[in-house]
Amino acid sequence: MGLFSKEACCFCGKEVGVMSRSKLTSGEYVCTECKYLTNPFLRLDHMNREQVEAVMKEMEESEQKFQSIEFRKTAIQRNGKAWIFYDSWTTTGEFAVVTPETAKYKYHCVLDMDLVRPFDKMLNADRLPKLTVSQVKESITLTEKKDASGNLSERVLHIPYFRNDMNIDMHFPTFVPEKELGYFYNSVAGILSRWVEKSATRQKMQVDNMSRTIGDAVMAAVKGEGEEGIAKAIEQGLDKSQAIDEGKVKKKGLLGTLFGKKG
Numbered sequence: 001m002g003l004f005s006k007e008a009c010c011f012c013g014k015e016v017g018v019m020s021r022s023k024l025t026s027g028e029y030v031c032t033e034c035k036y037l038t039n040p041f042l043r044l045d046h047m048n049r050e051q052v053e054a055v056m057k058e059m060e061e062s063e064q065k066f067q068s069i070e071f072r073k074t075a076i077q078r079n080g081k082a083w084i085f086y087d088s089w090t091t092t093g094e095f096a097v098v099t100p101e102t103a104k105y106k107y108h109c110v111l112d113m114d115l116v117r118p119f120d121k122m123l124n125a126d127r128l129p130k131l132t133v134s135q136v137k138e139s140i141t142l143t144e145k146k147d148a149s150g151n152l153s154e155r156v157l158h159i160p161y162f163r164n165d166m167n168i169d170m171h172f173p174t175f176v177p178e179k180e181l182g183y184f185y186n187s188v189a190g191i192l193s194r195w196v197e198k199s200a201t202r203q204k205m206q207v208d209n210m211s212r213t214i215g216d217a218v219m220a221a222v223k224g225e226g227e228e229g230i231a232k233a234i235e236q237g238l239d240k241s242q243a244i245d246e247g248k249v250k251k252k253g254l255l256g257t258l259f260g261k262k263g
């Protein structure tokens with residue numbers, strides 16, 4: 001169990017030295033190759049074997065999702081390295097982050113813009129209180145790291161995420177010009193905080209749609225359309241609700257539905 005002893009990876013069984021393994025809370029070790037099959041933002045030292053195994057199973061699905069989304073891209077490319085922020089905020093609010101470190105991982109991790117906020121173990125992920133646009137923006141930080149002799153060693157862009165087993169940091173070496181990084185940071189923080197405004201709009205549209213659906217179902221009942229008419233009205237409401245969630249319904253379309261011909 002010493003520092004220089006080799007330990008077996010609890011997934012593939014390979015014996016690995018201290019430089020190429022991570023220790024789990026359950027005391028086992030994960031080799032670097034198996035680590036690259038997990039999520040690049042995981043804090044392995046906060047997880048046990050079962051939790052890591054569950055993540056490994058989720059990653060293939062996450063990759064399929066990543067490939068199926070039409071992301072916009074904000075990127076910095078320097079010295080053969082790339083830092084990319086992918087976002088789908090106009091539709092479903094997913095994002096993804098690629099850095100020279102995460103590029104070693106087999107799968108992309110698709111992240112949820114609604115979870116961009118500092119982790120708080122007192123809060124429940126299903127019922128998070130609303131943050132303002134500026135609270136979200138302020139929680140995304142760009143900090144300078146210095147080495148022992150006080151020289152700038154790197155800059156770190158941190159995106160807080162509501163999971164205590166994940167840490168989303170983008171490390172930028174000093175060869176990335178400060179100005180270019182400044183634009184990148186403003187773009188990332190701007191996109192993630194604007195999502196808060198967008199989701200407030202979506203929520204209002206859902207409430208409007210729900211009351212209209214109930215109204216349509218009542219009308220169908222009054223008009224004697226029977227169960228079929230009621231079921232049809234509810235079905236249309238549910239389709240619309242899903243479309244709002246997927247960002248397919250624009251604000252403009254709402255007026256069209258209210259004053260236009262009934263479907």
Ligand SMILES: [Zn+2]
Binds near residue numbers: 011013014030033035
């Ligand atoms: Zn392994």
